[in-house]
Amino acid sequence: MIPISDINPRRKFPYITITLIVINTIIFIYQSLLKNPNLFIYKYALIPKNLFKIGGFEYLKLITSTFLHGNLLHIIGNMLYLWVFGDNVENRLGSFKFIIFYILTGVIAGMTHVLIYASSDIPTIGASGAIAGVLGAYFYLYPNAKVLAFVPIFYFFTIVPVPAYIFLGLWFILQLIPGFVYFGKAGSGVAFWAHIGGFLGGIILIILFGGRKKENYYNIFE
Numbered sequence: 001m002i003p004i005s006d007i008n009p010r011r012k013f014p015y016i017t018i019t020l021i022v023i024n025t026i027i028f029i030y031q032s033l034l035k036n037p038n039l040f041i042y043k044y045a046l047i048p049k050n051l052f053k054i055g056g057f058e059y060l061k062l063i064t065s066t067f068l069h070g071n072l073l074h075i076i077g078n079m080l081y082l083w084v085f086g087d088n089v090e091n092r093l094g095s096f097k098f099i100i101f102y103i104l105t106g107v108i109a110g111m112t113h114v115l116i117y118a119s120s121d122i123p124t125i126g127a128s129g130a131i132a133g134v135l136g137a138y139f140y141l142y143p144n145a146k147v148l149a150f151v152p153i154f155y156f157f158t159i160v161p162v163p164a165y166i167f168l169g170l171w172f173i174l175q176l177i178p179g180f181v182y183f184g185k186a187g188s189g190v191a192f193w194a195h196i197g198g199f200l201g202g203i204i205l206i207i208l209f210g211g212r213k214k215e216n217y218y219n220i221f222e
Helices: 015-034 039-043 048-054 056-067 072-093 095-116 129-139 164-181 192-208
Strands: 001-008 146-153 156-163
Touching: 001 072, 015 039, 015 056, 015 072, 015 095, 048 056, 048 095, 048 146, 056 095, 072 095, 072 192, 095 129, 095 192, 129 164, 129 192, 146 164, 146 192, 156 164, 164 192
Parallel strands: none
Antiparallel strands: 001 146, 146 156
């Protein structure tokens, strides 16, 4: 299933969500125009085995790595999820808290990946860990909101409204299964445990940040 939008009105324009999308896009374009993009990626990507050995600037890579993407499909997929689910979480937290929340979930996601693949020298990049935190917060806050998703039926796709708890619950399961299959084995190509850590971290942080479930998510004047 591919999310297109959600039926969950927002009260304010999501300035931070839009800004994050713009920053990620600009960095991706800049990276793509370099003669050797891989040098740029290695400079700012998170490399698990270096984190505790080198320290210093390496810790900043828990953040810088979340603004790097490997290819066009990678960034489009991540930014689509951020656009669909980020605005309502930003509205609930407020702009400043949302920035802190986003950065912290990215750090939690990166640390989860590092702890499981501590000896890996494979660069880890992408906003998906931080965005997984946004998904976790949305899952907690708006479980009954409807997500409009492209769903494959035989050779065709149709748009179906799916409750958020089903859509995001399925997404989480699809991270959990391969996460255990590749547990401790670097090289799967997807940082499943970063997604898992980010999602669970998002649920915990949204509670600590004072979020609460919004049963009447459609009442924008409450």
